[in-house]
Amino acid sequence: MAVLKAFRAYRPAAGYADKVAALPYDVMSSDEARRAAFGNPYSFLHVDKAEIDLPKTVDIYDDRVYETAVKNLRKLISADVLRQDETPCLYIYAQTRNGRVQTGLVGCTSVDDYLQNIIKKHELTRADKEQDRIRHVDALDANTGPIFLTYRGKAEISNVLESWKQSHEAVYDFTADDVRQRVWVIDDASVIESLCASFAAVPALYIADGHHRAASAVKVAQMRRAAHPDYDGTEEFNFFLSVLFPAEELEILDYNRVVKDLNGLTGEEFLQKLQADFTVTPAPASPYRPEKRHMFGLYLGGKWYVLALKPGTVDEHDPVASLDVSVLQSRVIAPILGIDDPRRSDRIDFVGGIRGLSELEKRVDAGEAAAFAMFPTSLSELLAIADAGKIMPPKSTWFEPKLLSGLFIHFLS
Numbered sequence: 001m002a003v004l005k006a007f008r009a010y011r012p013a014a015g016y017a018d019k020v021a022a023l024p025y026d027v028m029s030s031d032e033a034r035r036a037a038f039g040n041p042y043s044f045l046h047v048d049k050a051e052i053d054l055p056k057t058v059d060i061y062d063d064r065v066y067e068t069a070v071k072n073l074r075k076l077i078s079a080d081v082l083r084q085d086e087t088p089c090l091y092i093y094a095q096t097r098n099g100r101v102q103t104g105l106v107g108c109t110s111v112d113d114y115l116q117n118i119i120k121k122h123e124l125t126r127a128d129k130e131q132d133r134i135r136h137v138d139a140l141d142a143n144t145g146p147i148f149l150t151y152r153g154k155a156e157i158s159n160v161l162e163s164w165k166q167s168h169e170a171v172y173d174f175t176a177d178d179v180r181q182r183v184w185v186i187d188d189a190s191v192i193e194s195l196c197a198s199f200a201a202v203p204a205l206y207i208a209d210g211h212h213r214a215a216s217a218v219k220v221a222q223m224r225r226a227a228h229p230d231y232d233g234t235e236e237f238n239f240f241l242s243v244l245f246p247a248e249e250l251e252i253l254d255y256n257r258v259v260k261d262l263n264g265l266t267g268e269e270f271l272q273k274l275q276a277d278f279t280v281t282p283a284p285a286s287p288y289r290p291e292k293r294h295m296f297g298l299y300l301g302g303k304w305y306v307l308a309l310k311p312g313t314v315d316e317h318d319p320v321a322s323l324d325v326s327v328l329q330s331r332v333i334a335p336i337l338g339i340d341d342p343r344r345s346d347r348i349d350f351v352g353g354i355r356g357l358s359e360l361e362k363r364v365d366a367g368e369a370a371a372f373a374m375f376p377t378s379l380s381e382l383l384a385i386a387d388a389g390k391i392m393p394p395k396s397t398w399f400e401p402k403l404l405s406g407l408f409i410h411f412l413s
Helices: 030-037 063-078 111-115 127-140 155-167 189-199 211-227 267-274 324-333 357-365 379-387
Strands: 010-012 082-084 090-097 100-110 147-151 172-176 179-186 205-209 239-246 255-259 278-282 295-300 303-309 348-352 370-373
Touching (some): 111 239, 155 189, 205 211, 211 239, 295 357, 348 357
Antiparallel strands (some): 010 082, 090 179, 278 303
């Protein structure tokens, strides 16, 4: 059963939360981070993407990047911009986007739960990206970006969180990128004990977003365990920073594809090959957003087409093979376009649904070959795949809104 632990967070002092909080390090380039943090010495990007404070010629994995991150975090603490709570707490983190609210509980989850698959995964990780965050966490001695976890909701948990929200003032309430961000501090020991007991009855947690952060946090913990063979399991390095949301409140957006070439085919030849597995028709609207599973939008040569998968083409009992991202990969991207490993190919790019379908048109009109608009993967598909111990294809899910970094920092010692 799932372990949840309260902790003494370092978090922004009053009046600084909106200045400190920043989007996660992995959703923007270094140049985008430089622009986002320009003129704001408090932005947590100075910690999470510390290369922005070094010359552009410095490699993002250079030792100086991690040294600068440590210096910048210490500076925020010494300037009293970040303060540590006096007692272990849990925290409520509510985000409101387009009128829809998702309410998460911030605490620490267990490295052993991850290793024993009580915290379930659905994506593979890349060694280079893992190594970057391993070095970052190890250098800072802290988890600075929360792991986005989900669980099958329990009314008793949601009721406690809603009651606390109604009876206490939020310590932070600000809007960033059109998302209202609110935080409450749960400092009542009896309520904390009750919530932790409720999660002890939750059979599984699921990583929604943050596979690399989770894997890196666990590997740092294993390094600390090796260095301290007398550890007893209560040390902070045995836990990592997480936000837990009920699955029923989450929204997955489409995660679209853009390809740079058609593998030597003309547009007409490509459309003909697609007809082996799809019914191809002109789209009824421009741009075209797929209306249900196994329907895809194709933007090619300035026109939108509907690709409808022919019945019986895939095994609907296989939770991975029947995913739309799997269908596109197995029926189009690999056999027709010759891109066998989309995780490493530079011939394909992935565009989160938050950017809109107009971004697909823009990319193709600017010279890329074609774009595919996807129907979003569902939470039920994600949970079923994780429960089966299987792995989704890369870039299957885009959760929105993103959890901001800098609102909670968990130190490992």
